[in-house]
Amino acid sequence: MSVQERKQRERAERERLIVATARELAEQQGWDAVTTRRLAERIEYSQPVLYSHFRGKREIIGAVALQGATEMAAAVRAATAAADGPRARVYALARAYLDFAARNPAVYDALFQLDGGLVYAQEDTPEQLKDAFAALLESLGEVAGDGVHPGLFTEAFWAALHGLATLTRAGRLPPEDAEPRIALLVERLAIV
Amino acid sequence: MSVQERKQRERAERERLIVATARELAEQQGWDAVTTRRLAERIEYSQPVLYSHFRGKREIIGAVALQGATEMAAAVRAATAAADGPRARVYALARAYLDFAARNPAVYDALFQLDGGLVYAQEDTPEQLKDAFAALLESLGEVAGDGVHPGLFTEAFWAALHGLATLTRAGRLPPEDAEPRIALLVERLAIV
DNA sequence: CTCTCTTGTCTAGCGGTGCTAGGGTCGCAT
DNA sequence: ATGCGACCCTAGCACCGCTAGACAAGAGAG
Numbered sequence: 001m002s003v004q005e006r007k008q009r010e011r012a013e014r015e016r017l018i019v020a021t022a023r024e025l026a027e028q029q030g031w032d033a034v035t036t037r038r039l040a041e042r043i044e045y046s047q048p049v050l051y052s053h054f055r056g057k058r059e060i061i062g063a064v065a066l067q068g069a070t071e072m073a074a075a076v077r078a079a080t081a082a083a084d085g086p087r088a089r090v091y092a093l094a095r096a097y098l099d100f101a102a103r104n105p106a107v108y109d110a111l112f113q114l115d116g117g118l119v120y121a122q123e124d125t126p127e128q129l130k131d132a133f134a135a136l137l138e139s140l141g142e143v144a145g146d147g148v149h150p151g152l153f154t155e156a157f158w159a160a161l162h163g164l165a166t167l168t169r170a171g172r173l174p175p176e177d178a179e180p181r182i183a184l185l186v187e188r189l190a191i192v
Numbered sequence: 193m194s195v196q197e198r199k200q201r202e203r204a205e206r207e208r209l210i211v212a213t214a215r216e217l218a219e220q221q222g223w224d225a226v227t228t229r230r231l232a233e234r235i236e237y238s239q240p241v242l243y244s245h246f247r248g249k250r251e252i253i254g255a256v257a258l259q260g261a262t263e264m265a266a267a268v269r270a271a272t273a274a275a276d277g278p279r280a281r282v283y284a285l286a287r288a289y290l291d292f293a294a295r296n297p298a299v300y301d302a303l304f305q306l307d308g309g310l311v312y313a314q315e316d317t318p319e320q321l322k323d324a325f326a327a328l329l330e331s332l333g334e335v336a337g338d339g340v341h342p343g344l345f346t347e348a349f350w351a352a353l354h355g356l357a358t359l360t361r362a363g364r365l366p367p368e369d370a371e372p373r374i375a376l377l378v379e380r381l382a383i384v
Numbered sequence: 385c386t387c388t389c390t391t392g393t394c395t396a397g398c399g400g401t402g403c404t405a406g407g408g409t410c411g412c413a414t
Numbered sequence: 415a416t417g418c419g420a421c422c423c424t425a426g427c428a429c430c431g432c433t434a435g436a437c438a439a440g441a442g443a444g
Contacts, residue, residue: 007420035400035401035402036401036402036403037400037401037402045422046422046423046424047402047404047423048403048404048405048422048423048424049421049422049423050403051402051403051404052421052422056402056403057402057403112358112359112362112364113305113362119363120362120363120364120365121363121364121365121366148376152369152372152373152376153376155365155369155373156352156356156373156376156377158355159352159355159356159359159365159373160348160351160352160355160377161355162354162355162358162359163350163351163352163353163354163355163356163358164348164351164355166304166354166355166358167304167350167351167354170304170305170312171311171312171313172304172312172313173312173313173347173351174313177344177347180344181344181347181351184340184344184345184348184381185348185352185381188380188381188383189376189377189380189381191380199391199392227429227430227431228430228431228432229429229430229431237393237394238393238394238395239394239431239432239433240393240394240432240433240434241392241393241394242432243431243432243433244393248431248432249431249432
């Protein structure tokens with residue numbers, strides 16, 4: 001019994017190592033550099049070991065995404081909790097979201113750009129993803145305005161943030177005017 | 193002399209064929225399916241021919257992107273020209289933009305998701321891209337509101353549209369409520 | 385009309401990718 | 415002590431983007 005438990009622990013530990021290493025490598029050199037060979041070498045196992053934990057590269061991306069979703073939810077909640085008043089909370093949320101995207105580009109890509117084999121916006125969506133959306137909803141629902149469904153408002157506001165995050169990072173938007181763009185969105189979209 | 197001209201024409205024609213075929217293949221089966229081997233086979237030439245026209249796959253994506261930028265600008269202008277009043281123009285613009293993204297997902301990806309080796313938001317940005325942004329600016333500048341720079345407003349509004357387009361297509365947003373999301377953004381962001 | 389030389393295209397191959405089959409080597413349980 | 419099952423590695427598949435070098439077709443000179 002105890003032997004099996006130990007092996008199970010070691011397996012779980014190795015799985016964490018794989019995900020952490022993939023994430024690290026992706027943040028350092030981009031997801032293109034995360035090849036199964038390089039990843040295997042970094043964890044000091046052979047390639048097939050990866051496939052005893054995950055179906056393939058896609059699932060590894062998905063695992064990083066779930067980890068990121070939890071962190072993002074925590075970052076957003078921490079930022080909004082420290083703010084006074086609905087509008088200040090929305091500002092804090094927007095800045096925390098964009099800050100997370102800028103600081104963890106690979107994780108953000110795993111979440112919203114790449115195919116991690118995850119299901120979104122459905123019943124069988126992983127809890128981490130639902131909770132990340134819930135974290136947005138908590139502060140954004142306050143400022144949806146009369147007669148506007150909070151979920152719908154959150155979706156729209158989130159889309160705007162996502163657009164800012166991706167376009168800025170891809171060099172499609174000049175990075176200088178980030179703050180006034182945030183202000184514009186918050187001031188006009190949020191109804192206190 | 194005339195011989196050289198004929199050859200030049202034929203070369204240009206073949207280049208158009210490459211871009212059109214790449215686009216077609218991408219729309220049919222996604223950009224992952226656009227490999228240099230498959231593309232070469234479809235145009236009935238060998239792989240190296242592609243490299244006598246483009247530096248690599250990236251440049252082919254870039255060529256599709258430029259073509260798409262021209263078409264998108266035209267679609268947006270056609271839609272806004274047929275609308276009466278600033279607010280109606282913004283609605284028409286938003287719908288035309290999202291419609292273009294939904295109908296030409298591969299082209300949209302080439303423009304805004306993939307690396308086509310193009311430079312954005314700078315002096316040496318290709319004319320087609322500048323013009324596509326200008327097409328947005330023409331209608332959005334009208335509703336920026338007092339004291340708000342039209343370019344900044346256009347960037348913010350565009351980011352919102354981009355977020356809607358990408359999140360919806362990637363299954364991150366349920367597609368049913370697309371119209372109320374558009375309405376929410378237009379009604380709150382646009383100042384008539 | 386022949387010959388040379390440029391221009392253009394193709395075949396073949398390099399190093400890389402994600403993924404898998406099959407053999408071998410451990411260590412546990414009997 | 416030993417049989418056996420779990421585990422991991424080597425080797426290899428088909429494919430990727432890209433390129434070197436052989437070869438053929440055509441233009442221009444004599």
